[in-house]
Amino acid sequence: MRQINKLAWRFLIAAAMLFPILYSCSKGGDGPDVQPPLTAETTTPSKDVMLQTFYWDVTEGGIWWDNLNGKLDTWKNAGITALWLPVISKGQSGKWSMGYDPADYFDFGKYDQYGTVETRFGSETELLSLLTNAKGKGFKLVADIVLNHNSGGEQESNPVAGKLTYTKFQPKSGKFFRSYSDFHPNAQHVSDEGSFGDMPDLCHDVDNVKSWFWLRDDGVGKYYKNVLGFDGWRFDYVKGFSPNIVKTWNANVGGSISIGEYWDGNVTLVNDWCKASQSGAFDFPLFYGMRDAFNGGNLSNLDGKGLIAVNPEAAYTFVDNHDLRNAGEDIVDAQKMKAYCYILTATGTPFIFYSDYESLLDKSKLNQLIWIRKNLAAGSMTKLYSSSNEYIFRRNGTPGLLTYLNIGNTAVQQKVRTTWGNSVLKDYTGNNPDVTTDASGYVTIGCQPNSYAVYSVKGL
Numbered sequence: 001m002r003q004i005n006k007l008a009w010r011f012l013i014a015a016a017m018l019f020p021i022l023y024s025c026s027k028g029g030d031g032p033d034v035q036p037p038l039t040a041e042t043t044t045p046s047k048d049v050m051l052q053t054f055y056w057d058v059t060e061g062g063i064w065w066d067n068l069n070g071k072l073d074t075w076k077n078a079g080i081t082a083l084w085l086p087v088i089s090k091g092q093s094g095k096w097s098m099g100y101d102p103a104d105y106f107d108f109g110k111y112d113q114y115g116t117v118e119t120r121f122g123s124e125t126e127l128l129s130l131l132t133n134a135k136g137k138g139f140k141l142v143a144d145i146v147l148n149h150n151s152g153g154e155q156e157s158n159p160v161a162g163k164l165t166y167t168k169f170q171p172k173s174g175k176f177f178r179s180y181s182d183f184h185p186n187a188q189h190v191s192d193e194g195s196f197g198d199m200p201d202l203c204h205d206v207d208n209v210k211s212w213f214w215l216r217d218d219g220v221g222k223y224y225k226n227v228l229g230f231d232g233w234r235f236d237y238v239k240g241f242s243p244n245i246v247k248t249w250n251a252n253v254g255g256s257i258s259i260g261e262y263w264d265g266n267v268t269l270v271n272d273w274c275k276a277s278q279s280g281a282f283d284f285p286l287f288y289g290m291r292d293a294f295n296g297g298n299l300s301n302l303d304g305k306g307l308i309a310v311n312p313e314a315a316y317t318f319v320d321n322h323d324l325r326n327a328g329e330d331i332v333d334a335q336k337m338k339a340y341c342y343i344l345t346a347t348g349t350p351f352i353f354y355s356d357y358e359s360l361l362d363k364s365k366l367n368q369l370i371w372i373r374k375n376l377a378a379g380s381m382t383k384l385y386s387s388s389n390e391y392i393f394r395r396n397g398t399p400g401l402l403t404y405l406n407i408g409n410t411a412v413q414q415k416v417r418t419t420w421g422n423s424v425l426k427d428y429t430g431n432n433p434d435v436t437t438d439a440s441g442y443v444t445i446g447c448q449p450n451s452y453a454v455y456s457v458k459g460l
């Protein structure tokens, strides 16, 4: 008898110890599949919303700078804070050039060469007017910098290559003359990390190149920053040279924004590049994850995807760009608003693509998401639920938010845990009615068919 009592007592103790575990498991069963700590972080929303101000082959004829100039007030009112401009200098293809065939880094539409005075985007005067107005309205300006390759040199005898090469550059601006010794192969190297097509590939270990790119006060970097007023850089095709080049540029030139175009879906490679260059990068891994999720009809493919999952401070997120749209490799139009809802409420710094904002999508809905971004999207990100059709995550900062994406054809709802107890939540997209959390922060939220919702405490 005494022995039985002892066993019974032990059983009761064991049961008491197990109770919280069993209880939390059963509670988890009717709630979300993840239940992290629920103290809101003190982080407040970051305010940066970037705009890519061009698409592939924008309207030619030298009207683009004026076109952008006319839109600055609208963009400012919408809450856009930074503008990525197309390459400002003249390329070999002259008035047709999108700038990625750079010939004269200091001809902004002023000198008669490559068949035109103006660039595709306009005259130097028009560019300077745009830059001045944009600065005056408080925009940060991001210059598109092509460091890897050049195009449009005269033919010359190249003793290193042992043949004639198009490597003799005599720019009409009078600045940054180049010849074969500035390009691979040369006395320093046969080649570097990569070349672009058959365009002459610059060697960044040559004094002439270093000097004109980042050392001289009247060189490309310092002139663009200190004279033209650019705040930061979008580095083209960084797979074509060492990450040290970007690090060295930023150390010498400065600037508050640095973004590498490391075009690769492999997040380890992109993050390794960020660490080596000490620069941010476009979040191509997230783009491909979103494309798989939205085009492929399975939102679980968003789980853990992107540079935002491993290094959010370095991640510049986007739904589309000039290259992807041009190649037809972008997220399908019908899913794009949901993808924008994702990047504008997630971590990382979001870019909006000109064509999406100005023509393809509903501008007022994008503006609403920009407002949400700047007022609610704070703190770390926690996934609360995912399935093929649904995705729910929380931003844990102050005030924080819940984003609900639904690619299915029926309205859906899920019970999730928030950082707010006994609070009324509003869907700030206006798509769903208010809901109220219980004392533990649990609440059932809904999302309309093929739609998105963003909940946060009401009254913000």
Ligand code: ZN
Pocket: 184, 188, 189, 191, 192, 202, 203, 204, 205
């Ligand atoms: Zn080299």
Ligand code: ZN
Pocket: 148, 192, 193, 194, 195, 196, 201, 202, 240, 241
């Ligand atoms: Zn290269």
